[in-house]
Amino acid sequence: MPKASKKRTRRSQASVEGRAHAFPGAIWGLTILGSLSLNLFTIALLASLYEGHGPLGCEAGSSGFVAEPEKAVLLASPQSSAEEVEMVSAEEISVSSTTGSPPTSKDAIINLDHGDPTVYEAFWKRMGERGDIVLPGWQTMSYFSDVSNLCWFLEPEFAHQVRRLHSLVGNAVVDDGRFIIVGTGSTQLFQAALYALSPPDAAEPMSVVSAIPYYSSYPTVTDYLRSGLYRWAGDASTFEGDAYIELVCSPNNPDGSIREAVLSSKNGKTIHDLAYYWPQYTAITGAADHDIMLFTVSKSTGHAGARLGWALVKDKDVAQRMTKFIELNTIGVSKDSQLRVAKILKVVLDMYELPGNKHRLFEYGRRQMSMRWRKLRAAVKASGIFSLPEFQSSLCRFTGEETETYPAFAWLKCEKEGVEDCESFLRNHKLLTRSGRHFGVEAKYVRISMLDRDETFDLFIQRLLSLR
Amino acid sequence: MPKASKKRTRRSQASVEGRAHAFPGAIWGLTILGSLSLNLFTIALLASLYEGHGPLGCEAGSSGFVAEPEKAVLLASPQSSAEEVEMVSAEEISVSSTTGSPPTSKDAIINLDHGDPTVYEAFWKRMGERGDIVLPGWQTMSYFSDVSNLCWFLEPEFAHQVRRLHSLVGNAVVDDGRFIIVGTGSTQLFQAALYALSPPDAAEPMSVVSAIPYYSSYPTVTDYLRSGLYRWAGDASTFEGDAYIELVCSPNNPDGSIREAVLSSKNGKTIHDLAYYWPQYTAITGAADHDIMLFTVSKSTGHAGARLGWALVKDKDVAQRMTKFIELNTIGVSKDSQLRVAKILKVVLDMYELPGNKHRLFEYGRRQMSMRWRKLRAAVKASGIFSLPEFQSSLCRFTGEETETYPAFAWLKCEKEGVEDCESFLRNHKLLTRSGRHFGVEAKYVRISMLDRDETFDLFIQRLLSLR
Structure with missing residues (x-):
């Protein structure tokens, strides 16, 4: 079993056996950080073998692997369409960790194909034993x-x-x-x-x-x-x-x-x-x-x-x-x-029933999303080769305030001349996204998850800023 | 919401919120007992509305409802067969609790259609906090x-x-x-x-x-x-x-x-x-x-x-x-x-790694099943109107002993003259089982769960003994 799995096994075991060790200090912190890095490492590794267009739920703009044998199957099936057969080439990707603060490698693979909602992990850690x-x-x-x-x-x-x-x-x-x-x-x-x-x-x-x-x-x-x-x-x-x-x-x-x-x-x-x-x-x-x-x-x-x-x-x-x-x-x-x-x-x-309490999930989520979209829009503007949808703001009855839309995914369009396939273009820069073709539209579009952990998101913004 | 649900909600809530209250004494015991009785009550109630041939897994000789609207659907569907359309008549069943020790009502409905494995609950309660x-x-x-x-x-x-x-x-x-x-x-x-x-x-x-x-x-x-x-x-x-x-x-x-x-x-x-x-x-x-x-x-x-x-x-x-x-x-x-x-x-x-330890799941299960099958065979013999399969014993490499087979379900055949439909016959005696027809064979057979709680099982044996 590779190192990554062993680490994870150990973490799970500790969690399974432990009783209420919510924030167990430095050693745990390091273990978790290590484990997370290794997870990302292996996700990136897997991304080189598997292709991503994901299962369900407008929910699950999230998981989604099509293993290679499956692809052969889909090719043979009358139901299959062109969009099912694309894959990430293993050769072009060299793997490195994308988590840790600050990121240890600026040129790591960043996988934002799936909508894995790990942005919320930090909130639940702050909640301590309550959860x-x-x-x-x-x-x-x-x-x-x-x-x-x-x-x-x-x-x-x-x-x-x-x-x-x-x-x-x-x-x-x-x-x-x-x-x-x-x-x-x-x-x-x-x-x-x-x-x-x-x-x-x-x-x-x-x-x-x-x-x-x-x-x-x-x-x-x-x-x-x-x-x-x-x-x-x-x-x-x-x-x-x-x-x-x-x-x-x-x-x-x-x-x-x-x-x-x-x-x-x-x-x-x-x-x-x-x-x-x-x-x-x-x-x-x-x-x-x-x-x-x-x-x-x-x-x-x-x-x-x-x-x-x-x-x-x-x-x-x-x-x-x-x-x-x-x-x-x-x-x-x-x-x-x-x-x-x-x-x-x-x-x-x-x-929400405790007055003055700061641990409020939707406010936390909103702050994160608004900050991320601000960074993203700035990076897109700076790059000059991408565009994003614009949204009208509306009155939110929950917050009582006029509020903008901050989607869980960025629907990015590549405006660069000569680039018809935005997913390939980004993949060549070790940025894994999902092509517009899977969503029934042109390959000039890609979908990018906005829900990953902070470290990954910030690395993504840096990467975007480096593209011209 | 009916009383049963309220009780259950309260129990769940307590479990959700509590920390490690494994065996919380008399009040809990009574609450659980009450809750279990009410569960059985409602299961029996539902059985009068729903028909049982259950979902999957040779596993799940267990759950399995076909709701009435579904039956209409199945009737209309080309896939449907005769076995899909039978149902339990609500009229003929008066509901009463079938759990509690000793059973409060000898003429309660006993639902052994599903293979709900509640026989193991007692084992896990004895395990206390370990689980x-x-x-x-x-x-x-x-x-x-x-x-x-x-x-x-x-x-x-x-x-x-x-x-x-x-x-x-x-x-x-x-x-x-x-x-x-x-x-x-x-x-x-x-x-x-x-x-x-x-x-x-x-x-x-x-x-x-x-x-x-x-x-x-x-x-x-x-x-x-x-x-x-x-x-x-x-x-x-x-x-x-x-x-x-x-x-x-x-x-x-x-x-x-x-x-x-x-x-x-x-x-x-x-x-x-x-x-x-x-x-x-x-x-x-x-x-x-x-x-x-x-x-x-x-x-x-x-x-x-x-x-x-x-x-x-x-x-x-x-x-x-x-x-x-x-x-x-x-x-x-x-x-x-x-x-x-x-x-x-x-x-x-x-x-299994602690020498001399008595909390061993498979031995517990085996004791229960062997005792239940002994009681069942005696009751069947006494009734004179049923028969059961016979099994050869074999050497079990796990226990090292020659051992009999004690299936999780009893495959009962009605030998009584004039009774072609064993499920109906038993249902008339408020005993819910699954007809052989659902298993591709004659209606003289029924399948009966052997995995319910002790109280239910004992009541079942008494019921069987009362049939001639």
Whole structure:
């Protein structure tokens, strides 16, 4: 096993065995720092072997590997498209660490292809023991969480904190009539919704569409099982037909725009992916009130590793079919993650009830995002060869202030003459991003994660500033 | 919200907030007892509304609801079969609690349709704080666990304990060449294996087969998305064809028999579902060495709520494709559950390294199962209207003793004249079981969970003794 793994094993073990050693001083600090560096090292290493266009959830502008054998498979498959076969060449990349403060290497590989939300780690470290949870060995052994609930694997405490959260933020209607369905990330809930909205007895699969640029995983996740129930049908703006499922991601992954459905038909259905409708990224202009709304812990509190999302669903039959999907797919959702995230949400919410308290998640996130976007815009301006979307500011009902949009991803366009493929151009400068082609548009665009740790982000800005 | 849910919420909350209150005395005891009773109450209540043939994993002879709207759907679907449409009538069931010691009501509904492994709860309560884990708020936030591993979302500590476990028990080969793929229960891994073994470019879906009686969820889980990659093709024994995926569940769910593949062909593949190949259920006669072997925490330590399973996979390409499936399906697997189960397994394993220690999971399980089967066989004999399979004893290499088979499910045949439908007959006596029809055989058979809590099991035996 390589060194990196050993380090990680040791860290995990310590965490598993330890009891409430939240900030255990210098040795721990060094171990963690070392471990993080090695993680980044190996992520970069892997990036040289794997290609990135990631799985689901307008949530998961995040993970996403296509291993090489898979690529061969996709080439052979009738479903595959040109965008599936691109890969990062191993040869052109020399690996070095990209974390540590100050960065030890200015020419390290920087992987901002995935939206791994590690920017939030620092917040949770500052929270100390408050965010910890103890799970007794005998607890939650049963498959069942609450058999009186339609979603029988939903932990009541998790549901309670979710309702409390939306009530505080004001970003979605969570009245008593609304069903909460928990999922293994919003990725699973997206598939559950496709299953729930597709007629089971139709001769043809239901068309699934989203306006370009759409989240890069929607096509892949819709089609990987070649379901007879639904199939990817591309750009919603050019779709001709009456029956469809339209995916509306707002704020949109990848470009941060605020969106509404572009189609309208009696036989059409919509799924609203609201992974980024939180105060750190955009103004909360009102409580969303759509039929199916998807949220995820990954982009709200940053706990992507918990694999936890939730759907707010108006219609009982749809909620029942979504529950059925999750039952068949994974017989429910990790109770450990549900209890842990319930605790995390509770801490976030309790902090808003203490007057004068400074540990407020959304304010923290907003400060980070606003600072990063300021740096990014300055670097882009200085470079002279890139451009970024502009956003109008709006009144945020959560903060009570006029506020700008700070998306979780930068949708960068390369304006340099002669450069048609921005991803390749940046890769040649050891900067890994996701090509616009995966989002249904030109290769002049790339998507860049804004959610990595500070050290990585600052190195990214330096790199950008060095490009002409 | 009904009373049951409130009680549960309170319990969860206490657990979430508390720190290391493992056995908090009389009040807690009463609360838990009350909560458990109410759970059983609501399970029984739900059973009157929902029908049970359960999701996956020869693992999950466990959960499994088909909600009423779903049934309508299945009726309409071309995939549906007669077995999908049966339901429990709400009218004929009056609900009462089935737990508590001694049982307060002799005529309560007893739900042994699902294989909820609550028999292990008592063991973990006796283990006290040893099984507890603390999860710090800042930990495992990233999507990535170990990017140097093919299965990049596999926590190294979980993998380490899995290898240790198989080395101790001797039930499967886990040499270094073998890949470990973690899944959200073996249900997800089963689907990952179907995906991995099906040619992506075939004109026809791959045939998926298993010898009758096969686990009732195999057909449903194979077909619910109407995949173009694979489709359920029924009983392996009567299958004619060259290309197939054969599911081999051993010991078999539902009948406890030790199985090998019944088909053999160059183009055939097998998935070995070894959910019950543990010393509490059967003799460990050697280390299984198949291409794909599935295991689950639900039936080994009893932590069904963690939704965690693992596959041992020989072939790298297959392992990569399975990983890809899980990435597309849920972007990995709950790290919280992986760390928690790593701790659980560590405790189980450590107990085997302490000489003279009495807290040994497999011995505990074996004692329970052997006692329960003795009681069951006596009751069946006394009734005169049922029969059970007989098993040969074998030398168990783990215990070093000649040992009988004590399956996690009783495969009961009704021999009473005039009774063709054993499930209905038992349901009329408020005993909920799963009909043989769901397993591809006659309705004279039913499958009964042997893994419920003591109180429920004892009530079941009394009920059986009252039938003539």
